[in-house]
């Protein structure tokens with residue numbers, strides 16, 4: 319029987335556990351605050367930002383938001399970032415990607431105070447993660463690790479194939495899983511758009527993590543019996559629905575399910591975990607900045 323990994327349920331448990339930490343902070347007079355920064359008016363980004371704000375409200379994190387005109391010079395965004403770095407009510411913030419073409423996202427990330435960098439993208443935080451001293455684990459890879467923990471997927475000694483080498487998913491996840499740590503100790507293969515014979519790499523794996531952004535790239539023929547399949551992909555494809563599209567992952571769910579020992583659905587797998595881990599990082603940021611010890615899930 320293939321186990322369907324329920325990201326909504328695991329995320330909900332994490333949010334419940336965070337509530338305790340948020341109460342501890344509140345008792346010490348510190349209410350965690352998360353800000354979102356949106357440059358431009360990309361509708362998908364607007365939706366993500368709204369979701370993040372709603373998530374905050376649900377657990378008692380104060381949410382703040384800053385809009386920057388999409389046509390403004392990069393300096394306007396830098397000014398907003400400087401103000402958030404100086405704002406003691408904001409313990410963490412994210413600059414919603416993508417930023418407009420005339421702004422270099424790397425320049426943006428370098429300006430974020432690393433102690434408020436709840437995405438975990440600042441080079442200081444990336445360096446800490448790689449050297450086994452992570453402060454903020456990026457939300458999606460951390461969410462995947464929490465799914466492994468919840469479903470007793472032991473990565474020690476396992477062959478994990480990650481499809482995708484992005485800075486936000488593939489690279490940090492690979493770095494986390496090779497750490498000499500209880501939730502690491504895996505042998506990791508990272509595939510990307512120039513990989514020759516992707517199917518050979520996915521078939522050789524005990525765990526496949528798909529994060530390529532290509533609808534249904536990986537089907538059942540590319541998966542060996544008993545593999546754990548984690549589908550990070552969220553892709554809009556045209557469909558005969560009210561909205562005119564539907565969301566599909568990077569894995570062809572039905573055929574992969576036939577082979578996998580456990581698999582995440584899309585939606586309802588990794589997505590809710592990413593959202594929960596942003597709250598986790600915000601609570602951690604508040605705990606560090608307010609110097610109040612909390613129990614994190």
Ligand code: NAD
Pocket residue numbers: 458481482483484485486487488509510511512513516529530531532535550551552553588589590592593
């Ligand atoms: P990205 O576009 O930055 O990177 C995609 C990676 O996939 C690249 O490294 C590329 O080399 C690789 N790739 C592309 N085509 C490939 C192919 N045919 N074979 C092998 N590798 C290939 O993407 P990203 O930001 O890492 O996001 C990946 C997917 O995950 C997207 O669908 C995105 O929407 C989704 N995502 C979901 C969450 C979540 O919370 N569920 C979070 C982040 C990203």
